[in-house]
Amino acid sequence: MLLLSLGLCGPELYAQVKPQVKPQINGSTVSDSAKNAEASPREPADQLSAITQSLQEKREQRKALQQKLAKVTEEDDKNDLQQQIDELKTTIKQLDHSFEQIITGGLDLDSFSDTPTQPFDWQEELILAIKPIIDVLKDLTEKPRKIEKLRGDISLLQEQQNLIELALDAMARFQPDAMDQSTKAKFESITQKWLQRQADNAQDIDIARIQLASLEESNKNWWQSLKTGMADFVQGRGLTLAIAIMAALSVWLLMHGLLWLYQKKLISPGNRNSIQARLARYAYRIMTGLLAMLAVLATFYLANDFLLLTLAFILLIAVMLSFRHLLPHYINETRLLLDIGPVRIGERITYNGLPMRVRSINVDSLLRNPDLKGIVRLPLSALNDMVSRPDIDEPWFPCRPGEYVMLPDGRFGEVLEQTLELVKLNIKGSLVQFPAADFFRLDLLNLSRQGFVVVVTFGIDYQHQAQCLDEVPTRLREALEHALAQAEFSDKVVSLLVEFKEASANSLDYLIVVNCKGEAASSYFAIGRLIQKTCVEVCNREHWIIPFAQLTVHQGEGFQALSERNTQSYEQGAP
Secondary structure, eight states, rough: OOOHHHHOOHHHHHOOOOOOHHHHHEEEEEEOOHHHHHHHHOHHHHHHHHHHHHHHHHHHHHHHHHHHHHOOOOHHHHHHHHEEEEEEEHHHHHHHHHHHHHTTTTTOOOOGGOOOOOOOOOOHHHHHHHHHHHHHHHHHHHHHHHHHHHHHHHHHHHHHHHHHHHHHHHHHHHHHHHHHHHHHHHHHHHHHHHHHHHHHHHHHHHHHEEEEEEEEHHHOOHHHHHHHHHHHHHHHHHEEEEEHHHHHHHHHHHHHHHHHHHHHHHSGGGGGGGGHHHHHHHHHHHHHEEEEHHHHHHHHHTTTTTHHHHHHHHHHHHHHHHHHHHHHHHHHHHHHHOOOSSTTTTTEETTTEEEEEEEESSSSSEETTSBBBBEEEEEEEGGGGOOOOOSSSSSSSSTTTTOOOTTTSSOOEEEEEEBEEEEEEEEEEEEEEEHHHHTTSSSOTTTTSOOOOEEEEEEEEEGGGGGGHHHHHHHHHHHHHHHHHHTTTTTGGGEEEEEEEEOOOEEEEEEEEEEGGGGGGGGHHHHHHHHHHHHHHHHHTTOOOOOOOOOOOOOOOOHHHHHHHHHHHHHOOOO
């Protein structure tokens, strides 16, 4: 809409008024009729009449100058008159060209000119392109430069004044009355010249000081100058910049809205991350950027603001030149954005020692571990040195909050919280923290995830050897089944195994294995204690003896010989 309004209003709405330079001939401006023609537009017939009248005047002036040139003998006067005649010839030629251009409807007649085409000079064209910027910089520094120049002029004039005074003092030491008539006349002439020079120099100093005081006085009212400058900027280039920004923003919002509507209504969610969809999406965004940039340039062009247009082109060229060095880098990032690079959306990647899932790849890419709190936001360039792989239904972390784990050192704890930085466990009522990456590398047991077993070895005395293979395991099984059925975790017991294990050095051992679901992990030690308690109760009821660890010392021949030798030594040493 903004671009449409700019087109309807036309360049006249935003055109900046520039002073018209009027051609001068012999210090005078063009005729009053030409001034009136500039002040208000005329009918074509009136314009032709004014040009015809001006041509007659110029030709008469040229004829008069040519007649005067024929009578002049001095070379300098001839050069001045010839220069004026040449200027009149140029003016007459321009008026003839204007007359023909008006009657042909304003056609460009330069293509019919016999003047040879000038060769292309890129340096001159470049100077013409950046001339508005240079003019603005000159305008910004015009007053300081004038002040500095006036100060320099005053200093130079003051030095000249001192020299003039020294010269006049030297002349005052002469006695003109003692000179002859011709010498006195020449002396007085030179003295008068230096006196006139002194007066002129003093006048120049006064004028320069007045100009300097005027410029310095204008600097004191800086607030008024600032307000005037800001008002001019707001009404001029500030307005143009605001319209350009609004035009670019309107283009971006319109294109973004169309893209959103297309993705929501015409593309199924399953195809939004396909290579074709991503390629089309990023190509559309590039086109959006180009259209927004074109809207800005069009605004500057319609506003006839050549300075802003030049700055915009310089900025555009600088950006394009920077792409030359960054092109390989942008190619790699483009492959990532199109999901055909070494890292792809939905795959598994290792970051800081933790497995992460690639949630999205964009200017800021998102990584997340489903079992850990928090996300990682990485710049697109950080993914260039990484490689992802497809997820094959692997666990993302050994545990989750609320689960129970057995650490390699035998400590048992409940997982309270786990983030990308820390894992918090409750071990024996105390809070213990582990770095997440270090915890991930531990060889721990998760009792809650796939279930667990409690293994107990229980032994009885050898005097029950006759019934150790049939009656003892049966009684133990029956008692354990009854005890587990009465426990609060009875519904979480999967199986029970009671078998004779081995005949050890001091006892007949039985292997008792209770297989439980993961929900009973919090009762891991309680189950072991219940098994021991039940086995002891069975032994008490059946009068089975529970052996204790015994140490048997076997004395061989060496011990006996040593004892005899000690006895003999004692007897020989006795009184």
